[in-house]
Amino acid sequence: MAVEAARSRGRKPSRGEPxxxxxxxxxxxxxxxxxxxxxxxxARACGQPASTTLRLANRLIAAGALxxxxxxxxxxxxxxxxMGALAPRGMGLRQVALPHMTDLVEATHxxxxxxxxxxxxxxxxxxxSGHQAAYMPFAATGDIPLYYTSAxxxxxxxxxAMLQEQVLLEPMTMAPDPVPASPREVRARLAQIRRDGFCxxxxxxxxxxxxxxxxxxxxxxxxxxxxxxxxxxxHGQGAEPSTLLPSLRAAATAIARELDMADFGRVGx
Amino acid sequence: MAVEAARSRGRKPSRGEPxxxxxxxxxxxxxxxxxxxxxxxxARACGQPASTTLRLANRLIAAGALxxxxxxxxxxxxxxxxMGALAPRGMGLRQVALPHMTDLVEATHxxxxxxxxxxxxxxxxxxxSGHQAAYMPFAATGDIPLYYTSAxxxxxxxxxAMLQEQVLLEPMTMAPDPVPASPREVRARLAQIRRDGFCxxxxxxxxxxxxxxxxxxxxxxxxxxxxxxxxxxxHGQGAEPSTLLPSLRAAATAIARELDMADFGRVGx
DNA sequence: CACGGCATTGCCATTCAATGGCAGTCGTGA
DNA sequence: TCACGACTGCCATTGAATGGCAATGCCGTG
Numbered sequence: 260m261a262v263e264a265a266r267s268r269g270r271k272p273s274r275g276e277p278x279x280x281x282x283x284x285x286x287x288x289x290x291x292x293x294x295x296x297x298x299x300x301x302a303r304a305c306g307q308p309a310s311t312t313l314r315l316a317n318r319l320i321a322a323g324a325l326x327x328x329x330x331x332x333x334x335x336x337x338x339x340x341x342m343g344a345l346a347p348r349g350m351g352l353r354q355v356a357l358p359h360m361t362d363l364v365e366a367t368h369x370x371x372x373x374x375x376x377x378x379x380x381x382x383x384x385x386x387x388s389g390h391q392a393a394y395m396p397f398a399a400t401g402d403i404p405l406y407y408t409s410a411x412x413x414x415x416x417x418x419x420a421m422l423q424e425q426v427l428l429e430p431m432t433m434a435p436d437p438v439p440a441s442p443r444e445v446r447a448r449l450a451q452i453r454r455d456g457f458c459x460x461x462x463x464x465x466x467x468x469x470x471x472x473x474x475x476x477x478x479x480x481x482x483x484x485x486x487x488x489x490x491x492x493x494h495g496q497g498a499e500p501s502t503l504l505p506s507l508r509a510a511a512t513a514i515a516r517e518l519d520m521a522d523f524g525r526v527g528x
Numbered sequence: 529m530a531v532e533a534a535r536s537r538g539r540k541p542s543r544g545e546p547x548x549x550x551x552x553x554x555x556x557x558x559x560x561x562x563x564x565x566x567x568x569x570x571a572r573a574c575g576q577p578a579s580t581t582l583r584l585a586n587r588l589i590a591a592g593a594l595x596x597x598x599x600x601x602x603x604x605x606x607x608x609x610x611m612g613a614l615a616p617r618g619m620g621l622r623q624v625a626l627p628h629m630t631d632l633v634e635a636t637h638x639x640x641x642x643x644x645x646x647x648x649x650x651x652x653x654x655x656x657s658g659h660q661a662a663y664m665p666f667a668a669t670g671d672i673p674l675y676y677t678s679a680x681x682x683x684x685x686x687x688x689a690m691l692q693e694q695v696l697l698e699p700m701t702m703a704p705d706p707v708p709a710s711p712r713e714v715r716a717r718l719a720q721i722r723r724d725g726f727c728x729x730x731x732x733x734x735x736x737x738x739x740x741x742x743x744x745x746x747x748x749x750x751x752x753x754x755x756x757x758x759x760x761x762x763h764g765q766g767a768e769p770s771t772l773l774p775s776l777r778a779a780a781t782a783i784a785r786e787l788d789m790a791d792f793g794r795v796g797x
Numbered sequence: 798c799a800c801g802g803c804a805t806t807g808c809c810a811t812t813c814a815a816t817g818g819c820a821g822t823c824g825t826g827a
Numbered sequence: 828t829c830a831c832g833a834c835t836g837c838c839a840t841t842g843a844a845t846g847g848c849a850a851t852g853c854c855g856t857g
Contacts, residue, residue, distance in 0.1 A: 270670045276559075276814095277547075277814070277815085278547040278548060278586060278814080278815085278843090278844070279547060279551055279584070279587045279588065279591060279653065280587070280591065281591075282548055282551070283591040283592075283593065286611050287611070288613070289611065289614045289678070291614065294614055294616060294620065297803080297804090298804060298805090299802080299803060299804085303613070307805080307846095308845085308846055308847075309803085309805095310805095310845085310846065310847075310848095311807095311844080311845065311846065313804080313805075313806095314844080314845090315844095316549070318546060318549070319548065321549075322548060322549065323551040323552075324552065324616070326615075331803090334613040334614075334616050335611060335612065335614040335616070335618075336615060337615055337617045337618055337644070337645070337646045337651065339608070339611060339612045339615060340561075340612035340615035340617075340618030340619060340649065341612070341618075342555050342556070342558065342604060342608060342609060343604065343608045343610070343612025343613065344609070344612065344618075344669040345558045345559070345560065345563055345603075345604040346595075346606055346608060346609035347563060347564070347603050347604070348595075348604065348606045348609075349604075349606055349609030349610075350668075350669060351563065352608060354668060357656075358657070358659075361630065361633070361656070364630070365634065375606070377606045377607070377610075382606065382610065387626075387630070388627070389798075390627075399619075400610065400614075400619060401614040401625060404645060405567060420793035462717075499704075503599040512808075523681065545842070545843095546844085547814090547844085564831090566832080567832075567834090568831085568832060568833080576817095577816085577817055577818075578832085578833085578834095579816085579817065579818075579819095579834095579835095580815080580816065580834095582818090582833080582834075584815095600832095600833075624847080641852065670806065681815070747825085
């Protein structure tokens, strides 16, 4: 009857999650593999009713954080990209590093990577590839595994000990193949990297792909704190990645110098 | 007295602005010239009390949209950069265009620009510069004026008529110098661009800088809709930008083809 | 054609999340 | 010394946000 309908109307107004968190949960539902989402998908991904989702999404559109394509699907908005471009550890770092990275590409015609650590994830900030570059399974602006890539290992080697342990405890998987390394081996490797100041890797990234070789060096701030890793990933057939070290190091120190001159990550105090 | 104090406590809870809007107002307070902000600056920029601002900022930090430097100043967070990198019209477009842009840089050793239209603003998505490249006053990921740059003019030429009129009504200023063009002249120019499919500019970008020359072509989707402009900005001393047109056009069509093949801006329906 | 899924709009009673002021502490730089 | 900024609590207040429901329309699919 009408009584019951009226009673069930407008109940359960909210259960606690702050609006900001909901909003960023919406934005976080997008990923490199899901760049566009329909309303229902968005609602399901966040476990929230469609009505709430639509209202929220429309507000995000008004803010420019989302856009709506002609077919009605949601995509991340240009305004959000613009804001994100102001992140010092993202575009700021990239801005400084880019010219040196293009130099490396011109010299090697291979893949050049710039990666940073965010929490317990390795994140590729920039990836340039020459024309005959080796195959690379990692997307630009995507994650990079910490325990079997040269850039990842460099980041891990100079990370807080707590983070190292945490990562080493996780099961190490390498795409379809298992990682041919034990925590003990990785630990030894990290120590070596801290001694040498670089990392060389020769490996088969995925089954059924040709072998690759790579070299990585850290980029420091203030001469000690490691804030990023610079890496070249090349064809592995009889290649000697150590030949890349001089130019890699030169690029890394040049980038570090420019960063220290800029406002980047000033310590203040 | 205590009575008055108790009375004045906890008044004026909120006056209407949705939380999302407040949050993005905070994020919007950052700019290329203000990449880091202290709490008080942030509060002033948004016209909101410090207590509210701090609470909101902390929630944004929890979401990864903001980060706090060691000196206490706020900066845009890496997570926001990551989300922004998923914007099809930002990083998505850039991803496809980048290899072709680096080719252009290698060939010309000059500045190569990729720009799109967002609302009534021209926005640089990517800017690469060769080593001896001409001086360019526009920042990567910054705005680009629509009425006196080759890329801007191309974007404007294929924009909705309403937007064109709106832009032409605004006072045209070119850094310190006035723009040597009337709305009438610009209008004629836009018509020419629509006919030719390209734009050539020879100009002095700023007083006391050497002259530059530039060429720009549109990048289309589905063969008709213009979604971006590709441009080369070179030294202007006796240079003939029209010589760049063949390679520019080749790059633009290659980019367009790849975009149409990808999910980019699918029209659905 | 009927059906199910999706998008959209509107309404509504219900709260709890968000608010802004204030007080007090601490550190710092002028 | 003083002024300013950052930070932490506390608190009464209230309106923004919520989730359900109903109704409509628009596809594709079976």
